[in-house]
Amino acid sequence: MTNQYDIIVIGGGPGGYVAAIRAAQLGFKTAVVEREHLGGICLNWGCIPTKALLRSAEIYHYMQHAKDYGLSAEKIGFDADAIVKRSRGVSGQLNGGVGGLLKKNKVDVIWGEATIPKVGEVVVSAPKKVAMQPQHPAPRGTLPAGTYQAKNIIIATGARPRVLPGIEPDGKLIWTYFEAMVPPTMPKSVLVMGSGAIGIEFASFYRTMGAEVTVVEVLPQILPVEDAEIAGLARKRFEKQGIKILTGAKVTKVVKGANSITATIDDGKGTQEITAERMISAVGVVGNVENLGLEKLGVKMDRGTIVTDGLGRTNVPGILAIGDVAGPPMLAHKAEHEGVICVETIKGLHTHAMDKAKIPGCTYCNPQVASVGLTEAKAKEAGYDIRVGRFPFIGNGKAIALGEPEGLVKTIFDNKTGQLLGAHLIGAEVTELIQGFVIAMNLETTEEELIHAVFPHPTLSETMHESVLNAYGRAIHI
Incomplete structure (x- = not known):
């Protein structure tokens, strides 16, 4: 029957679509369920479009320093709308490319939101509208909502921005990375909460484009996962560029104005107030584990992510998980590799768990x-x-x-x-x-x-x- 598959992958991000393509290569009848956009957050709202924005900032920086290279440039400026349009165009091109790859490999795409009422069954309903994540029209050839069967169900639903109580993003004054990627105008000042890769990349972008930028980090060093010596050198460079950095500090309160926010910052020694046109909340991400039916199935969780055996298998036979939803490090290349390991394990090939100590991390700041x-x-x-x-x-x-x-x-x-x-x-x-x-x-x-x-x-x-x-x-x- 057409609604029966060997493998159904829930989520069409880097982990999901790579797993689906590898499954098809191995001879499995495969489908991907996607509710918003092929390529996931990475391609549409993360890795790729941020690199396009940062490339524009890099070129702008070089134009400003043309004299350093024996060149001259006058009346240097930028068009914020054009920068964003280019970034979105890059994502759109790659989004279509993922659809083409799935079609080439004869992977079916089922458009909608998935739940797993029981092992071996996926029920797909019409996708719901999600703020700041406009759905692309369903690609041609996609299958409709309905009930589908699969011997193996791979959960690759990714993650979303973490929200701190009392400092919830509103899409206007307090942004997540979604809004920070598509500013209607360039703000003159930005407060960035969190100094991981996401926070630092946006701090670097907006500072290069001329905004006054303050970064607040609760831990003693910025880029907390990096070597302390490297993080220290990065901090010196950022501060030389004019970025204000507050470590060992946290935002305790945010008051919204008509077109700005005023944040109260506590560094353990005292408090200060900082006013900025916009605030970017970059305090991590959380796995998308809700509304899938995992609790009813008895799938084991740990700190908001799905527990696996390193080969993608959960404690429930026939239910597997990869990528951000399967825990840190929450990186696209980790998700892709996990997808391949997971599918090859299903096939019975000789596989071994990924050594997470050998997964590289990159931050594309300046x-x-x-x-x-x-x-x-x-x-x-x-x-x-x-x-x-x-x-x-x-x-x-x-x-x-x-x-x-x-x-x-x-x-x-x-x-x-x-x-x-x-x-x-x-x-x-x-x-x-x-x-x-x-x-x-x-x-x-x-x-x-x-x-x-x-x-x-x-x-x-x-x-x-x-x-x-x-x-x-x-x-x-x-």
Whole structure:
């Protein structure tokens, strides 16, 4: 029957559509249920459109500093509507691309909201309108709401912005990343609550576009998951750009005006009030686990996410989960890889749980930050006797030629075995460099292989080589 499948994936984001395509490649009859937009938050309201906004900000920054490159530019300005339009256009193009990929792989798309009344059955109802997430028209060829059967149901419903009581976003004065991505006009001042990747990227964007920006972080350092040394360098650069940063502080109260907010900030020593035209709430995300019927099925949860065995399987046979809804780290590339592992496990292929210590993290602010593995503090806490290598961008010819001499590559090795435990980078294009260390860690490469590898000249990647050399007292250019 047409409504019977081997696998139904609930959610068409990075994890969901990748899982569906891999399932189809393995010969499974597969369908994806999607209620809003193929590509999920990442493609439509997260990873991709923010990078488009940040690219516009980067070009604007270079135009403002044309003299540094022997160039001249006059009457520099920007069109906020055009910047947003370009960002939305990039998302729209990729959204259509996901639909094309699913069609190419003969994956059915069922348009609507899913519930799981019992194992093996998915009931899809017409999608509801969700604020700030306008639904694209259902792609051609999609199937209607109804009841469908599947031997395996993969939950890939993603996550949404976390809301703090008393500081709820209203879409006008207090924004989540949805509203921050489509400003009707550029605000003159912005207060960002939270300094993780989302908060820092928006702080960087709005500051580059001319807004006065204040970042409030409850923890002692910004970019809390990053190595403390790298986070400290990032803070200096941000403050040099004019971003005001308050750490060890929290927003305790927000009063809304006609076209501004006034926030009360408590740093443990006292309070202060900051007024800004807009506030961005970037205090994390929570899994979309509601209204699926999981409680009735007895699916085990932990802190708002679904518990799995590392291969996507929950405690209920036939119910699986991947991506943000299956817990941290809540990253698109983690979701995609989990989707492949999950489907290959269903197929009976030899699989193993992902090593989350080898998942890279990237923040696309100015300067960029990227990392993989243990921080220096975590390595010491784990009991390792470590060697630490550092190499600054100022010693790299390509960085100087690019006009990007401020940056650092930091590597951490086990002194006993030479194992690469972690790598932490800040500077131009480090989000593109980090994959070299990711591959090295997955291949269990030691310092010896990295030292004897030949890196091309002149490239930024030479900073990676020199950092390894520095850990063993062999750096050449410092």
